[in-house]
Amino acid sequence: MNNMKFTFISVFILGLFSCAEKKGEEISSTFREVHSYQLNLDRFTSPAEDYYQYIKNWKGQEAYAFHVMGKEEIKLYNLGNGALIETLAYGDNQPNLQSGIHDFYILNEDSIFLNRRRAYKVYLINQEFEIVKAMDFMGKNDEIDKNTGWPKSKETFMPVWSRNRFFRKIGDKIFVSGAPNMKATSIDATNTKTLLNSYSLGTEEITPLLGYPEKMQGKIWGEFFDMVSSDYSQEEDFFVHSYAADGRVYIMDQAMHVIHDFEAFPKGYKNVPPLTVKEIESTDALSSHWQDNDLFGSIHWDPYRKLIYRIMEEPNVSYNKDMLLDPLERARNMVVMAFDTKQDYRKVAEMRLKKSEKGIYLDRCFVNEKGFNITYVDLENEDKLYFKTFLVE
Template sequence: MKGVLVYALVLIPLVACNPSPGGVSSEGFQLKDGYEINLDSYTSPVEEFFQYVTDWKGREMIAFHVRKANTIKLYDLKTGDLAEELKYSENGPNALPNIYDFHIHDQDHIFLNKRYHYTLYLVDSDFNIKNEFYFLEDDEKIDPNSGIPLSGDSFLLVFNEKELFRKFGDQIIVNGVPDKNADYSSSYEVNCLLVNLNLGSKEIKRLLGYPKTMKGNAWGVFHANLYSDFIESSNKFLLSYAADESLYLSDYKDQYLEKFAAHPKNFKRIEPLPGVAKNNDRAYLSHYNEQYIFGSVLYDEYRDLVYRVALEPNPDYGDVFVKDPLYKPRNMVVMAFDPDQDYKKVAEMRLVQNGKGVYLDRCFVNEKGLNITYVDLENEDKLYFKTFLVE
């Protein structure tokens, strides 16, 4: 579907930092704590590019790429205040134009994705370019109208709070999105959903594609997404396909080691895209709004739990896409699974829209628990993270 973005920001309302929680139905999850971020006038609470940074100069940070200001802003998670601004230029000898995704590994390793130019930069905190990686073959021809390579075998790097970016020595593993129309089944025969890049040799290896359950059908752009995380203790990837009710575990070798059921109560299986909805934005949205969709998967190393987000159908959304993550958000279900009990579901909570604010499927795990983004619609100068524990 060409009129809709490649990513889906999925939201749900619940409680502001101080307002009383409303519309929460929970078995096993308890709201325990939270964080409050004091946003400056340039930072939106729904900035598209966001990262939880575990250690920046000894502090936990929330980082936003504010594209309109060519700046990465770092907010201290503990105090909620703006701690540092990293500004880059789109002009000059170290120009960095058209940057979208970013990932902070540490002060000397910041990755900037020039997404639609198939280029990844490695810079330091002063934006000195340390290395540059190109994800097209030298002889690749580009369509002058669409800007898409003509080979049909290219992919875009995409990384954010839901999509994997992991550095292992001189290698990184990151999510990719095929340059194919997700309205057709051929888009699901690819092997570029996880990609390995050697930072030294610049060699690129494609690692992973779609499971058998999704092949042979088309699912549409939102249900084509893969969300992922990594379990360091077992060297396994956690894979959450937006259209698949199971969670998958995989190694580095394009092998699915195991899968387990990971869907909410009262779940209705997601249907493939009907022919009438192909290349038809209104028909696609009408179909999409009737379906569940799966979002983030996160591993909690502190409590040895796996979390998965599911978004409920939203038939009242309408058949016109609105690029505002606060517009008619879906209700959200958050589930927890225990690896020591064969990934048995041990907790589930449902967060229902109440009109006062929205939760977004922008989550991170730290020592305190599972933290979920919340936007108070009456005070968008603040950004809240609600902290939940399984008890």
């Protein structure tokens, strides 16, 4: 971690003016919509489900899956014809998993990971819904504080991989995002090293790997601007990380040493200010801070075109307190950027996707052979869910 800290310090010194628009910046390509997928959702599946996954091959079909909480089911839809392929009713078939499951990850037909967050456990089940392995993320000497409901140790983290956070099996390890065991309005929260962690399937050893850049440490960002989104290149064995409040993107190896970093923000981007002590004492001020500033979202590696895509959500000038509870109501205009690794990570394309009374784009994206796919919700027909496919040309 010392190497990473040194690199982050260097990045900060060299990048003091990183969020000023580059003079003479030229964008050589554009995003073009080339295709559209349509899913015909059943009455139990919302177009704004929080837990979802693109699956390249489910029993020979390209699929998209949702976890429908409350029903303890994972539903898989065929991307080709939009029909429901299969419902995995794990709750009906596995009594030990009938409540508390949030995140899921389908590795293949016989390996599905289910996350019981508040129990600090991740379960691996097979196609017969048998528990193959239970992974415990509670420290061996730790326990839950009865007063707070949180683990007593600050080293313990909650495995979480919704909201574009990360989960992946790489070799004999699981790499998983972790929610620090600290309030997001605490200065200490930025000292964590548990934003990404590895879990050895053989030894069960848990290793914290990723913290915040030096310039974000010692400041208060709140629960939305303290997030990091990640992706992984299997072919070239590197991670790509995007912090919600940082204009740079970081390329790292499995030990989280920085291989390369670069400016990755759109025209007109303004630095996100940290929260003040006065603001963290006000719920209204916290909401305003979230909605009044640019927010970097998901990041995606495109192995077919050797591009990196980064999403930024623009400020929502028309928000109110009530809409914050509804993911469709609180949706914001998005800027989508593409960076070419073959051109020294230069930004080659940028587009703005605006919400309207008819429909909105959501930061729920995936890459496949056709291109970069972005969720679109038709507000006049929420039984359909669309993915608009874009190519950089």
